[in-house]
Amino acid sequence: MPISSDDLAALSRTSLDDYLKNTPVDQVTQDQPFINRLLQGKKPFGGAKQYIKENIRKSHDSNFKWTYGEEKITFKKRDTVEQTEFPWRRCVDSIYRSDDELFSNGIRVVRGDGGKVRLEKNEKVQLIDQLNEDQLTLRTGFFEQLNLHCLRDGTSSPDAIVGLDGIVTLTPTTGTLGNIDRATAKYWRNTAVTAIAPADLVDKMEYAWRQCVRYAGGQAPDFILAGADFIDAYRKCLTLTQNVDAGRVKRLDASTGEGNKTGLFFKGKEIIWDPTFDVLDDLDKPETKWAKRCYFLNMRNISWREDGYDIFSPDAPHDTLCLYTAVSMRCVLSCNRANSHAVLALA
Template sequence: MPISTADLQYLGKTTLDEFMRNAPVDQVSVDTPLLKKLMERRKTFLGAKQNVVVNIRKSHDSNFAWAYGEAPVSFNKRQTTDQAAFPWRRAVDGFYISHDTLFGNGIKVREGERREYKVEKNEKVQLLDLLNEQMEAFRIGFNEKLSLELHRDGTASADAVTGLDSLIALNPATGIVGGIDRSIATYWRNNAATGIASTSAGALATAMEAQWRKCIRNGGSPDFILAGSSFIDAYRQYAVTVTNNTNAGKVKRIDAGVGSGTSTGLYFKGVEIIWDPQFEALDALDSPTTPWEKRCYFINSKFMEFRDDDLDIVSPTRPYNILALYQMINMRVALVLKRANAHAVLSIA
């Protein structure tokens, strides 16, 4: 038996909803570690004119002084807060399956209302198998592309979200982030160390130590370290010394390939260094002066948030002259920086 266009559209939407609804929170692929980490503190936002606005403390304006006897006390008018505004952007994706493709898979589509035709059990299995394959590829592709764009600086398109490359910048003394001019607002600059001579004895570890202390001075220890292949290789080769005296004199098994997947098994200050496979794709895409593969980010996730308005699953009405099932998703997103100097970026020469 055929399936009606209304039933097909309903089935397509419910299948897509099943695949996508909780995917950004619970089912993010392990090869997108930045997105996975951001989703741990994901927050939703309601309708906003064009920006997600956060209040930030820019100073304490302390008027502390010593006094004795009748020495006058000085008073000052304090303005300790400011607002940072991050424009949200709409991420969209969509696909279609032609009715001829469905027919080639044993599913005949007829114009009609819901329940006008009854699909046989074997036909429904074939249809769900086809939809599942389409939805799985759609979900993985959307997540990977969203993660990739959250790395970039937002200049590739007027409609692109401002990402990691801008929020934690290699040159933090320039640019406007969240509406605040970093050339003036020194408190709004992240920490950075570039051109580190990684092959010199102790240089890499010393630079990492210095940047870590700067982050601690401004909000606590980073809890997420993200790095590219070249940086990780340099850290493993020149900054890590392994000593093993346990059960001296007995045969031991030593594996130089520590870690698994994106988990490197390498740590700094007790925080594991996570390898980001997308750094290579970013280098190929943007050819930056400082390659992503040579970078390392110290991130304090308390002060960086992913905001979105949740997924909107849509089944558009097909054009009058095209026989196909159309499916799409919308999601408005913003990457919000709440404190700049709690983060750092390093790069090796």
């Protein structure tokens, strides 16, 4: 038996909804470690006119002085608070499949008086199999692109959110972040150490780490993300000492780590390899390659907010017989302490 166009749209929405629920977004594959970490700490996003706003302390504006005897005490009205503004945006992804494509696979779609037709059980299974590939690629493609834009600086589109490259920038003394001018607001600058020679790598990492701790109230970065070239350079700085046991068969392995977990640590935090960095190098051809970068991030001071997933099937145009399915989400990435992060890059 055929299926009505309304039932087909409902089935498509349900199929995609099941994909999103049954494969939790917090477990996005490990080859997308940045968005995976963001989504683990996601915050609810109820709504805002245009911006997510956060109050930050820009200084103590102290009026401290020494006095003696009848020295006058001076009083000062303090100006210690600034407000950030990060615009939220909506991201969408979508697919369509024509009625004739479905018909060629044994599924006839009826658009007139559709309430009187229903699929048999075996036909429904056949249709679900047909839709599953579309829904799987829609879901994975959606998060693949979202991950890329969460890493970029937000200039790839006027409607894109500000990503990691905008929050922890290679040029922290220029531009604005959250509507605060970094050229004048020294407190709003991350640490950036670039053009590092391999021989100086560990010393520069020590310097950047201390800067992060210094400006984060003693809190050390809790997430280290790096590209392949940086990881290789760091690995070559280390000396591995082998303890020889004459009574046992020896097994030597020159590699460390597993998957995107490198097995390389700095200050007790494992350096995570992000293969997306190589993708961005191929797509954007930046002056400073992503593969040469390393990020010291304090994830307590970076927030991901979203309003969840809206899954819908728009009506087909009057002159087109197709099934349309889309997923939509409003989101924003914000920062409330820019100087608690650092980026390093090899020469």
